[in-house]
Amino acid sequence: xxxxxxxxxxxxxxxxxxxxxxxxxxxxxxxxxxxxxxxxxxxxxxxxxxxxxxxxxxxxxxxxxxxxxxxxxxxxxxxxxxxxxxxxxxxxxxxxxxxxxxxxxxxxxxxxxxxxxxxxxxxxxxxxxxxxxxxxxxxxxxxxxxxxxxxxxxxxxxxxxxxxxxxxxxxxxxxxxxxxxxxxxxxxxxxxxxxxxxxxxxxxxxxxxxxxxxxxxxxxxxxxxxxxxxxxxxxxxxxxxxxxxxxxxxxxxxxxxxxxxxxxxxxxxxxxxxxxxxxxxxxxxxxxxxxxxxxxxxxxxxxxxxxxxxxxxxxxxxxxxxxxxxxxxxxxxxxxxxxxxxxxxxxxxxxxxxxxxxxxxxxxxxxxxxxxxxxxxxxxxxxxxxxxxxxxxxxxxxxxxxxxxxxxxxxxxxxxxxxxxxxxxxxxxxxxxxxxxxxxxxxxxxxxxxxxxxxxxxxxxxxxxxxxxxxxxxxxxxxxxxxxxxxxxxxxxxxxxxxxxxxxxxxxxxxxxxxxxxxxxxxxxxxxxxxxxxxxxxxxxxxxxxxxxxxxxxxxxxxxxxxxxxxxxxxxxxxxxxxxxxxxxxxxxxxxxxxxxxxxxxxxxxxxxxxxxxxxxxxxxxxxxxxxxxxxxxxxxxxxxxxxxxxxxxxxxxxxxxxxxxxxxxxxxxxxxxxxxxxxxxxxxxxxxxxxxxxxxxxxxxxxxxxxxxxxxxxxxxxxxxxxxxxxxxxxxxxxxxxxxxxxxxxxxxxxxxxxxxxxxxxxxxxx
Amino acid sequence: xxxxxxxxxxxxxxxxxxxxxxxxxxxxxxxxxxxxxxxxxxxxxxxxxxxxxxxxxxxxxxxxxxxxxxxxxxxxxxxxxxxxxxxxxxxxxxxxxxxxxxxxxxxxxxxxxxxxxxxxxxxxxxxxxxxxxxxx
Numbered sequence: 014x015x016x017x018x019x020x021x022x023x024x025x026x027x028x029x030x031x032x033x034x035x036x037x038x039x040x041x042x043x044x045x046x047x048x049x050x051x052x053x054x055x056x057x058x059x060x061x062x063x064x065x066x067x068x069x070x071x072x073x074x075x076x077x078x079x080x081x082x083x084x085x086x087x088x089x090x091x092x093x094x095x096x097x098x099x100x101x102x103x104x105x106x107x108x109x110x111x112x113x114x115x116x117x118x119x120x121x122x123x124x125x126x127x128x129x130x131x132x133x134x135x136x137x138x139x140x141x142x143x144x145x146x147x148x149x150x151x152x153x154x155x156x157x158x159x160x161x162x163x164x165x166x167x168x169x170x171x172x173x174x175x176x177x178x179x180x181x182x183x184x185x186x187x188x189x190x191x192x193x194x195x196x197x198x199x200x201x202x203x204x205x206x207x208x209x210x211x212x213x214x215x216x217x218x219x220x221x222x223x224x225x226x227x228x229x230x231x232x233x234x235x236x237x238x239x240x241x242x243x244x245x246x247x248x249x250x251x252x253x254x255x256x257x258x259x260x261x262x263x264x265x266x267x268x269x270x271x272x273x274x275x276x277x278x279x280x281x282x283x284x285x286x287x288x289x290x291x292x293x294x295x296x297x298x299x300x301x302x303x304x305x306x307x308x309x310x311x312x313x314x315x316x317x318x319x320x321x322x323x324x325x326x327x328x329x330x331x332x333x334x335x336x337x338x339x340x341x342x343x344x345x346x347x348x349x350x351x352x353x354x355x356x357x358x359x360x361x362x363x364x365x366x367x368x369x370x371x372x373x374x375x376x377x378x379x380x381x382x383x384x385x386x387x388x389x390x391x392x393x394x395x396x397x398x399x400x401x402x403x404x405x406x407x408x409x410x411x412x413x414x415x416x417x418x419x420x421x422x423x424x425x426x427x428x429x430x431x432x433x434x435x436x437x438x439x440x441x442x443x444x445x446x447x448x449x450x451x452x453x454x455x456x457x458x459x460x461x462x463x464x465x466x467x468x469x470x471x472x473x474x475x476x477x478x479x480x481x482x483x484x485x486x487x488x489x490x491x492x493x494x495x496x497x498x499x500x501x502x503x504x505x506x507x508x509x510x511x512x513x514x515x516x517x518x519x520x521x522x523x524x525x526x527x528x529x530x531x532x533x534x535x536x537x538x539x540x541x542x543x544x545x546x547x548x549x550x551x552x553x554x555x556x557x558x559x560x561x562x563x564x565x566x567x568x569x570x571x572x573x574x575x576x577x578x579x580x581x582x583x584x585x586x587x588x589x590x591x592x593x594x595x596x597x598x599x600x601x602x603x604x605x606x607x608x609x610x611x612x613x614x615x616x617x618x619x620x621x622x623x624x625x626x627x628x629x630x631x632x633x634x635x636x637x638x639x640x641x642x643x644x645x646x647x648x649x650x651x652x653x654x655x656x657x658x659x660x661x662x663x664x665x666x667x668x669x670x671x672x673x674x675x676x677x678x679x680x681x682x683x684x685x686x687x688x689x690x691x692x693x694x695x696x697x698x699x700x701x702x703x704x705x706x707x708x709x710x711x712x713x714x715x716x717x718x719x720x721x722x723x724x725x726x727x728x729x730x731x732x733x734x735x736x737x738x739x740x741x742x743x744x745x746x747x748x749x750x751x752x753x754x755x756x757x758x759x760x761x762x763x764x765x766x767x768x769x770x771x772x773x774x775x776x777x778x779x780x781x
Numbered sequence: 782x783x784x785x786x787x788x789x790x791x792x793x794x795x796x797x798x799x800x801x802x803x804x805x806x807x808x809x810x811x812x813x814x815x816x817x818x819x820x821x822x823x824x825x826x827x828x829x830x831x832x833x834x835x836x837x838x839x840x841x842x843x844x845x846x847x848x849x850x851x852x853x854x855x856x857x858x859x860x861x862x863x864x865x866x867x868x869x870x871x872x873x874x875x876x877x878x879x880x881x882x883x884x885x886x887x888x889x890x891x892x893x894x895x896x897x898x899x900x901x902x903x904x905x906x907x908x909x910x911x912x913x914x915x916x917x
Contacts, residue, residue, distance in 0.1 A: 073872060657813035661805075665821035669906065672828050676914050736877055736887055737810035745815060746891040746898075747875050753894075754858055757901040761851045764905035768848070771912040 014069040014083040017050055018136055021129025028122040041108050041459075043121045047100035047128060054093045058484055061090050064491035068138060068202060077141070078199050084138035087488025091337065092135035092259075092266055094485075095344045099258045100128045102463035106352060107250045109459040110359060120160060124254070127153035131259050135266055140189040140199040144182065147231075150263060151178040154255050158247040170243040177230050177240040185227025185267075191220045201270065205495060208274045221275055224267065225284060232264025232318045235292040239551075242311040249355030252307060257314050257347040262340060265321045269336065273495030277328055285326025290422050293319030297429035301529065306354045306364040306437055310347065313390075313433040316426060317343045323423075324408060330490065332408035334500055337489040338401035341481070342389060342471070346398060349386035349467040350437045353379055356460050357441055360453050366436050367530070371446030376455045378465055380442035385468030387438025389475070391431040391522055392515065396475035400502055402427060402518070406511045424514055431522025432529065478502035579696075582703050589706045599712045613653065620646040633678045641671040658741040784833075791833040795842075798826035806899050810887070816895035820902025827903075828910055836914055847911065850904030858897030861890045 024046050060067045066086040073081045085093070104124065111117050130153055133146030152175070159171030193199045195214040196207070204211070211217060228234075233241040241261065245252055255261070268285065275281060293316045300312035317339070324336040356379050357372065358364050373380035385396070392402035409420035455461070474481055482502045491497055569580060620643055627639035644667035651660035688696075727740050727748060737743035745753050802822035809815030827847075831839035865874035877889035 071866075071869065658815070658818070661813055661818045662821070665818055665825060668825055669821060669828070669910075672825070672832070673910065673913065675832075676910070734875075736875065736889065737891070739809060739811055739813060739815070741813075742809040742815040742895075743891075745817070746810075746894050750862065750891075750894060751872075753898060754862065757855060757858060757898055760901055760905045761855060764848070764851060764908040767909045768912045771916040 014067075014085065014136065015071050015081060017053055018083060018129060018132045020046060020050070021125040021127075021132070025122040025126040025129070028118050028125075041105065043108065043125075044101055044104040046125060047097050047104050050128075050132075051094065051097035051101050054090065054097055057085065058090065061085060061087055061488045062484065064488050064497055066202070066492075070138075073142065078139075078193065079141040080139050081142055082138040082200070083136040084202060085136060087485070087490070087492040088266070088269055089135045089492075091340060091485060091489045092262070093132060095262075095341070096128060096131050096135065096259050099254060099344060099348050099467075100124075102348070102352070102466065103250045103254045105459055106253075106355070106463045107248075109457045110250055110355060111248065116160075120157075120248075123153050123156045123160070124251075127157060127255065127260070131263070134263050138201050140192060140201065143201075144186050144189055147185070147227075147263065148179065148182045150260050151175055151182055151231075154178070154244075154251075154260055157251040157255060158244045160248055160251065161246070164246070167246045170240075170246040174240040174244045177237050181227045181230025181237065184223050184230075188220050188223030188227060191216050191223065195220070201274075204274045208495070211275060212278060217275075217278075218280065221278075221281055221284070224271060224275070225288075228264035228267045228322075229288065230264070231267070232261050232322065233315050234264070234288050234319065234322060235295055236551075238292060238296065238315045241315055242308055245305075245307040245311050249307070249351060249358060252310075253348050253351035253355065256311065257351050258344040261314065261318055262321075262344075265318060265325070265336075265340065268322065268325045269333075269493050272325060272328065272333070272493050276325075282326050282328055285322050285328075286419070287326075289319045289321070289323025289326050290419065291319070292316070293323060293426045294422055294429075295319075297426045297433070300433040301429055301436075301525075304365055304367050306357065306366050306369075306441070307351075309366065309433050309437055310350055310354060313430050313437075314347060316430055316433075317347065320405070320423070320426065323419075324405065325493075327408055327412055327419075329408055329411060330494055331404060331411060333493045334486070334490050335401060335404035335408050337486050337493070338397070338404055338502075341474070341486075342397040342401040345467050345471045345474075346386040346389040346434070349382055349464040349471075350390070350434070352460075352464040352467075353383045353386065354437060356456055356464075359460070360456055361450055366440055368447070369441035369450075370444035371442070372450065372453065373442040374446050375450070375453045376442075376461070378455070378461045382461065382464035382468045383438035383442055385438075385471055386464065387434045389468075389471040390434030390438065391519065392427065393519065394475075395472065397471050397478075399475060399515075400478055402515060403511055406514050410510060420514070424518055427518045428522045428525060431518065432526050435522075435526045579699065582699055586699065586703050586706055589710060590702075593706070593709060599709065600716060601712065610653075613650075616646045616649050633681065634675065637671055637674040637678060641667055644670070658739070788833045791830050795826050795830045798829075799823055802826065802899075806895060807892075809895055810891065816898030817902055820899040821906065823899070823903050824906035824910070827907060831911075831914070836911060840911075843907075847904050847907035850900045851908070854897045854900030854902075854904060856897075857900065858894050861893035861897060864890050 057067065064087065066084055068082060068084050070082040071080060073079050104121070107117075107120065107124070111120060114120065127150060130146045130149035134143055134150060137143035137146055155171050155175040158174050159167050161167045189199070192204070192211060195216055196204055196210050198204065211220065214220075230237045241256055244256055247255070296312045296315035296319060300309050300316060303309045303312060321336050321339060321343075324332045324339065354364060356376070357369060360376070361369065361372070363369060389396040389398035392398040405423060406420060409423045410416050412419055479502070482500065486502070487500050490500055570577065623639040623642040623646070627636045627643070630636045630639065644663065648660045648663045648667065651657075651663060727744055731737055731740045731743040731748075734747075737747070802819040805814035805822060806816055806819035807814075809819070827839055827843065830842065862872050865876055866872060868876070870876070875889055875891050877887060881887045
């Protein structure tokens with residue numbers, strides 16, 4: 014399974030080499046990967062039948078309890094199939110949609126990176142690796158949303174999305190760490206075997222709050238929902254893939270995953286029901302006030318996500334079944350609607366639902382796909398949307414004393430979504446074709462086959478629910494409930510309250526669709542409330558924060574190196590002085606001090622002379638060289654006390670420093686003006702204080718009983734475990750190899766930083 | 782700098798110091814040395830050369846942009862860490878050939894890791910130094 018998950022990353026890494034060739038000649042070749050993965054998961058379906066799981070384990074960082082183990086059960090299977098299946102369609106669709114785009118290969122790189130990280134999220138069995146993949150989805154979606162990086166608005170939406178989801182991810186990490194702390198494991202499989210540990214733990218409330226923030230930011234729940242409509246700046250294939258079918262459902266996935274572990278408590282249920290119910294209604298109302306097709310779809314997606322959160326909050330077996338069905342139904346119809354919107358946009362250049370009409374005359378297959386998707390979204394019988402709606406209503410009605418209110422909200426949301434779905438799927442195709450669209454033509458089959466395929470599946474599963482009943486949906490439900498849950502799907506439940514509600518939904522929805530016309534006027538009415546929208550509030554906080562940051566930075570970092578040094582030293586001095594105020598504990602055992610050799614005396618004298626020379630010299634170059642002498646003298650001490658590695662490194666560093674200063678200073682004029690006496694005295698006092706404090710600190714260190722356990726371990730095992738006799742180097746490349754690796758990355762970042770700072774020319778007119 | 786002595790000396794110093802830096806890199810696992818110090822020495826060698834002959838000549842000797850050494854080194858270091866993954870060991874486990882090689886001694890994944898560090902250090906140091914030199 015590890016190959017299936019990571020192949021997307023390898024694929025993306027190959028693209029810079031092969032991409033140019035593939036982009037020009039056979040863009041369809043990119044679809045090969047998701048199709049292969051889809052087939053792979055489809056053939057693995059029998060493995061999970063009846064609630065079985067398939068776990069594949071790869072150790073990664075065992076000392077931290079982090080591994081790359083993957084768990085394929087019903088829930089992850091459903092998501093993996095959606096990710097790869099819709100991925101395959103989107104990959105194919107893009108081949109034509111962005112045909113001839115100069116960065117097409119780059120786009121596919123981001124897309125396959127995203128697909129791989131998304132697979133990682135849903136398949137990970139380890140919370141830490143899940144977090145890593147989770148953040149990778151945020152990062153790769155950042156590139157996808159900002160794909161048109163020459164537009165400022167694109168860049169802004171990408172930043173917003175990354176900011177919100179990245180923030181949520183970090184909060185979630187804190188939650189995961191708490192879980193690991195409380196249960197002493199990061200493995201989901203292990204957590205599933207003993208859920209009571211976490212539920213009875215004292216930090217349970219914190220855990221669910223932190224996990225909720227992670228899930229809500231990713232799944233665009235109120236008040237974090239606004240990044241999703243903004244993210245619609247992305248090319249339509251991205252919106253289809255990320256913002257309807259996969260990434261936004263990661264939060265829902267997280268909640269579903271944790272339902273058997275953390276769920277079924279008062280706070281869990283209440284919070285999810287409240288947030289979910291509020292989000293679904295709020296977003297559904299928003300959806301019907303929009304005129305841009307993509308905005309309508311964005312808000313209806315948020316609303317659908319709200320429904321899912323709401324259903325997971327109810328948490329009964331029926332509700333979870335409803336959630337499982339709705340995840341699938343929504344992915345099928347919403348992805349189709351997005352793809353159709355993309356086609357309309359591509360062919361007509363407009364996404365304004367109040368202008369689009371009559372397009373069925375010129376693109377019949379697309380109209381058929383739109384028709385099916387809209388019907389499924391509305392929940393007409395014989396479509397999978399109908400099944401999910403029935404189960405949903407049933408779950409709502411079974412919910413104790415609040416049943417009436419909750420079901421009412423659900424029905425109302427569904428009615429509004431009915432309208433939104435019809436606007437996106439039917440409105441552009443019905444009516445009379447306006448003159449301006451007479452010349453519109455049917456695009457290549459690559460564009461319209463994918464949505465039609467999705468529609469066919471909606472229809473197929475809707476008419477024959479037995480295809481997915483036992484093979485897919487039952488394992489999904491049992492992995493959410495944590496036990497064998499028999500399910501039964503049927504088209505006909507008899508005449509009952511649920512059916513009545515369904516009929517009411519359809520009738521009222523249709524009524525509303527006929528009488529409510531989308532227009533700019535309606536949209537402008539909502540603008541009044543912009544000031545109190547969460548988006549505005551968070552943005553205002555953000556802008557004040559950056560103003561504060563600028564002022565703070567300007568105060569402390571005023572561009573004079575000497576001021577920086579003074580600030581740092583003064584701060585350290587005050588801090589350590591405060592600490593030492595409580596009493597100093599120095600005891601020097603004169604008997605233990607080793608004999609002072611003549612060579613040491615010579616070196617110390619040399620040091621002192623060069624220090625004074627550095628201070629008093631009038632030539633910069635001489636000062637620098639004198640400082641270099643101090644450094645070399647230091648190295649000699651390292652050598653005397655048998656630290657040759659340190660000495661060698663210090664030698665090289667000192668040489669480099671002197672060389673660097675020489676490079677810069679040779680070009681400067683001689684020291685002509687000196688700082689005033691007062692400043693010099695201030696500097697001298699500060700340096701003396703700092704030096705004294707450091708000396709005291711060093712002496713104090715001797716008082717601490719030094720623990721030699723670590724160094725003894727390294728010394729003993731350097732040759733046994735790492736086959737090296739030089740302990741320092743073995744620590745660097747083996748025992749602490751990870752540190753070294755990260756440090757080299759830091760070094761590279763520093764180099765790139767210096768390079769760009771030096772080469773950056775903010776004033777291009779100066780160039781000759 | 783236009784000193785004839787310095788120029789002549791640096792012509793001979795460059796190959797010597799480079800060889801020495803590689804020597805330091807290779808012996809690192811058993812005796813004082815290692816990729817970091819070795820890299821610094823190699824960078825110093827080039828810098829001294831650039832002092833004597835000017836940046837342009839040094840760049841011509843290096844042929845490739847030293848900045849490219851950074852990604853190459855990083856890939857080498859990360860790659861050597863990934864190798865153990867293929868035999869189901871954790872990331873960065875040291876793997877070694879059974880028999881020592883001639884002149885080089887024992888060869889293992891740690892050596893390639895160190896070579897990666899060596900290249901990154903040369904690349905980063907030279908990039909920093911060269912871009913500062915070019916700008917002042």
